[in-house]
Amino acid sequence: MARPVPRPVAVQLPELSLRAADGTSAALQRVLDERQGVLLNFVFTSCTTVCPPMAQVFAATQERLGARVADVRLVSVSIDPEHDTPRRLQAYGARFGAGPQWTFLTGTVSAVERVQRAFQVWQPDKMGHGPVTFWKPPGSMTWWRLDGLATSEQLARLVTDSGSR
């Protein structure tokens, strides 16, 4: 299976707040803090095909990293914000054994659309989405885009090779 090849993309993070799974408001730019490594994907909880494998890959990445999981923040942004309330995201995280480093975000429809547009993944129909993962090394403002289903091994290596800690 061909692994997705990371390519740099220009992402201009919008200034807005989303809601985390614990119901608190979360400023996007703070969640995606430039000092920390970030792995980010877009999912929705009722998705049947692409999202469960993507969530499983994040879950497996956590496991692979072991103690080094503290070096990275995993972020999953819902693209179905009205359905994916914080409570539903909490249940989704529990389903995949999300640890404290894995943040699930939802928000208003317009805010989530702005985030998707910033990462150039916006589709008018959520059923049109595909498997994409983004990586931002620690201390960097550059985002790398991995189109296709990344492997946990690949993502874990991005983190460990980034020299963070």
Place this chain on the structure above:
Amino acid sequence: MSRLARTLAGGAGVLGLAWACAAAGAPAYGDGDGDALLGRQLYREGLSAAGQPVQARRPDGSTLSGAEAACVTCHRPSGLGGTEGVTQVPPITARYLMSTGRPPPGERPRTAPGVRREEQRIHRRTAYDLRSLQRALASGLGSDDQPLSPLMPRYALDERQVRDLVAYLAQLDRFPTDGVSGDVLHLGTVVAGDVPAAERASFEQTLRRCLEVGSPPGTPLEPRRPASSGPPADPPHPSAFPTRWQLHVWTLEGDPSSWLSQLAAHAARQPVFALVSGYSPWTWRPVQAFCEARQLPCVLPMTAAVDADAPSDWTFHFHRGVSLEAALADEFLREQRARRPTGSPGTARVLQWVDAREASRLGAAALERLSAHGEFSVETWVWPRDAGIARQGVASLQPGDAQVAWLSAAALTDLAAQSNPAPGVLTLASTELAGPAAGFNALEGWSDGLRWLHAFDEPRRAMARQAHNVRAWLRPEDAADPRRIRQTGHAVTACAVTARALRLLAREWPAPPVRLLEHLEASEEAATATAFPRFTLGPGQRVGSRGGWLLQQGPAPGVLVPVGDWRVPDGPFIADAKPDPRPVR
């Protein structure tokens, strides 16, 4: 005949399947020695015969087990798969799996000079048998010796388990075809007997006209008189999707406790494939219970009486009606409570008014349940029974307390005339029960603390947009009537969404009713005439709009404006639908 076919062919229940398999050019597979119940457990829950989670892994080495590894997750309850983005999940019921892949009948791919089109793999692979299926599940190599999708997990199943699985996949090919008679597809709609005649006539006319537009050309929608009493003898799985769609209007009269038997009588006279829309503003639970019990797709009725706790695997709603209003009220009241100064008196009182309508009582009951958090206590009073003590009851409310009105416009006006809440007492009123909010002026004496629970778009914006989108369907005399505009828009939407899903179903016919649900989940693009700011569905989702506004009197008379943002209450948590089709044995 292959080894698997020899093993599985024959036995009870083949009759219904035989036609379907013949249509696909495949041998028939019966139960054989596989246990379809155990296969179902494997397919739907990812559990082995011993009840243990099955283990699987993906090519990248990630592991999954149990429900995460269950086939239903990707291949859907119908077994017919689907498409998400560029990811295609192939159909895997026995008639597909055990026959050579082929393009869907009637598919004519576009061609261009100099471009050679290669047929998709799933359309040209060889048929599976037990051995090749077991190998595919274990190693990820398909019947054509090519690797399966990297999304497809690999399972260590023994031959017994694969036989069980195939027995269930064969069962998925057996399904009822109620409502299909030769080339006629029978569709139903439900209208409550107490709906005014003019509204009923307008609703029926809209639905018939809309289905004519959505159905194949030349479809007459007037039902033909049945040739004899009793259910017609429908042949199982007709060879082509019916091109003639007939709409049957089921009128339900009298006490709703008799509706279930009335529905059964209607269905016995003429079975239908699905119920499209429906109009019963204040009671719907018997119809929903009927749809769930009969596994009958029930699409977007117009009703406020939505019980968020009732099973809804086969029923789609525009929104959660009074259940949503109750959630909006609960959230707003808790916010108000949180803003009170520290040291304010204990639990706030919430006095709610209900009348005899089921929708009113559902809303009140939902708020009572939500108040279990204890941040306020709820007392429920009945209008007009308690009208005599309304003045005293409302006067007993203190600043920080609230009243919630699940009443008609007339009852609200009476209540407002008889009571005058103290300053600082909040009044929340249901627009579902009082009517489209655009038609309201401030209620005398209540205006300062009055908020409307409003589960639609902002009144003026929604009305203007809906009126524009349904202008072709509106009679001139209804063009400025907010109530008629909303009804027409929602009847047209229910029809358009259903028609689109039926056209998708036609491309893979014969297909079970549960497949219609799966297409309905992906038909939101046809919902162009709702009164909501947005309407979206998705796998397992049964409600199109999930939020609402709190409205208050605006600066101009008769204009209601939002208080704050569109709200999507975070609860009650409603699990995604998991329809489990009953097989025809």
